[in-house]
Amino acid sequence: MCTTLAGGDIDDKQVMLPEAPSPGHVSDRQEVALTCYLSVILAMARSMRAVCSRAGLIYGDRLTRLPRRLGFEATPEALAESRQVLEVELAEYTEATCAWLDGGSNLAREILDIVGGLERSADESQNLHAAMLEDLAEQMAESAEVDTADDVRLSLKRYALGLRSYLQRQNQESRSSLKDLECRAAKLADWLARSEPAHSTDPGTGLPNRPETERQLEACWHAGRPVSVLIFEWSGGEALAKQLADGLADLVRPRDVVGRWGANQLAVIFACPAEEATPRAGSIADWLGVTVTVIERLPEETLTQLVNRIEQLRPAEPVAAPF
Numbered sequence: 515m516c517t518t519l520a521g522g523d524i525d526d527k528q529v530m531l532p533e534a535p536s537p538g539h540v541s542d543r544q545e546v547a548l549t550c551y552l553s554v555i556l557a558m559a560r561s562m563r564a565v566c567s568r569a570g571l572i573y574g575d576r577l578t579r580l581p582r583r584l585g586f587e588a589t590p591e592a593l594a595e596s597r598q599v600l601e602v603e604l605a606e607y608t609e610a611t612c613a614w615l616d617g618g619s620n621l622a623r624e625i626l627d628i629v630g631g632l633e634r635s636a637d638e639s640q641n642l643h644a645a646m647l648e649d650l651a652e653q654m655a656e657s658a659e660v661d662t663a664d665d666v667r668l669s670l671k672r673y674a675l676g677l678r679s680y681l682q683r684q685n686q687e688s689r690s691s692l693k694d695l696e697c698r699a700a701k702l703a704d705w706l707a708r709s710e711p712a713h714s715t716d717p718g719t720g721l722p723n724r725p726e727t728e729r730q731l732e733a734c735w736h737a738g739r740p741v742s743v744l745i746f747e748w749s750g751g752e753a754l755a756k757q758l759a760d761g762l763a764d765l766v767r768p769r770d771v772v773g774r775w776g777a778n779q780l781a782v783i784f785a786c787p788a789e790e791a792t793p794r795a796g797s798i799a800d801w802l803g804v805t806v807t808v809i810e811r812l813p814e815e816t817l818t819q820l821v822n823r824i825e826q827l828r829p830a831e832p833v834a835a836p837f
C-alpha cells in the first residue's frame with residue numbers, strides 16, 4: 515500500500531495536531547522536581563551517546579524528545595507514561611549495548627585464540643624442525659655406509675620426499691592460520707569503524723543516515739509488528755534539511771525512528787499499519803508544508819523488496835517548505 519499526500523490535503527477539522535493544554539497551577543517544589551526530572555532524562559540521553567554511540571544514536575534521540583513533549587503537557591498521565599517509556603528505553607538500550615560490546619569482545623577473543631594457536635604452532639614447528647634434522651642426520655650417516663650408487667640415489671630421494679612433505683605441512687598450517695587471523699581482524703576493523711558516530715549519522719541533520727535508517731527498519735521488520743515508512747519530501751535543497759529534521763522530530767512519537775533517506779527526503783518508521791499512519795502523516799506534512807508518501811509492508815514482502823519499492827516511487831512534486 516502506498517499513499518502520497520501534500521500539505522493541505524487533510525481536512526484540519528478532521529485531523530489536527532494536539533494543542534498544548536493550558537498549564538495548571540503547580541507549586542514551586544513541583545516545578546523544581548519536574549525540571550530535575552527532565553534534566554536527568556537529557557543527561558541519560560547524552561550518556562547513551564557517549565557510552566555506546568552505535569545504540570545511543572537511536573535511543574538517545576528518543577529520550578531527547580521526551581522533555582520536549584513533557585514541556586507542553588506535564589500532566590500526571592503524561593508523566594506516568596514517560597516513566598514507562600523511560601524504563602523500556604533503558605532496558606532496550608542496555609540489551610542493544612551489551613550485544614554490541616559482546617560482538618567486539620568476542621572478535622577480540624577469537625583473534626587472541628588464533629594468535630595463541632600461532633605461538634603453539636611455532637613451538638611445535640621448532641620441535642618438528644629439530645626432529646626432522648635429527649632424522650635427516652641419521653639417514654645421512656646410514657647413507658655414508660652404502661656401497662653402491664643406486665643405494666645413494668634411493669637415500670637422496672628419501673631425503674627429498676621428507677623435506678618436501680615437511681615444507682608443505684608448514685606452508686599449509688601457516689596459510690590457514692594467517693587467513694583466519696586476517697578474516698577476524700577485518701571483522702574487528704569493521705566493528706570499530708561502525709562504532710564511530712560519523713559512520714551512522716547524517717552530517718547535515720544529525721539524524722541516522724540512510725544505512726542506519728535501513729538497519730533500524732530491519733530491526734522493526736524482524737520484530738514482527740506492522741511497519742509503515744513515511745517519506746517526507748521538499749524542494750529547496752540542503753538549506754532546509756536541518757530545520758525540517760528538527761521540526762519533524764518534534765512532531766512524531768518518541769519511539770518513532772526519524773532518519774535521512776535521500777537528498778530531499780526524510781524517513782519516519784512507524785510501527786503501525788498504513789491506515790493508522792496516514793492521518794498522522796498528513797497532519798505532519800500539512801504542518802511542515804511538505805509532501806509525504808506512506809508505504810506499508812505487504813504480506814510476504816521481504817525487506818529488500820520493500821526498500822526497492824520505496825526507491826521506485828514516483829511521489830507528487832515536492833512543495834517548498836515554509837521556513
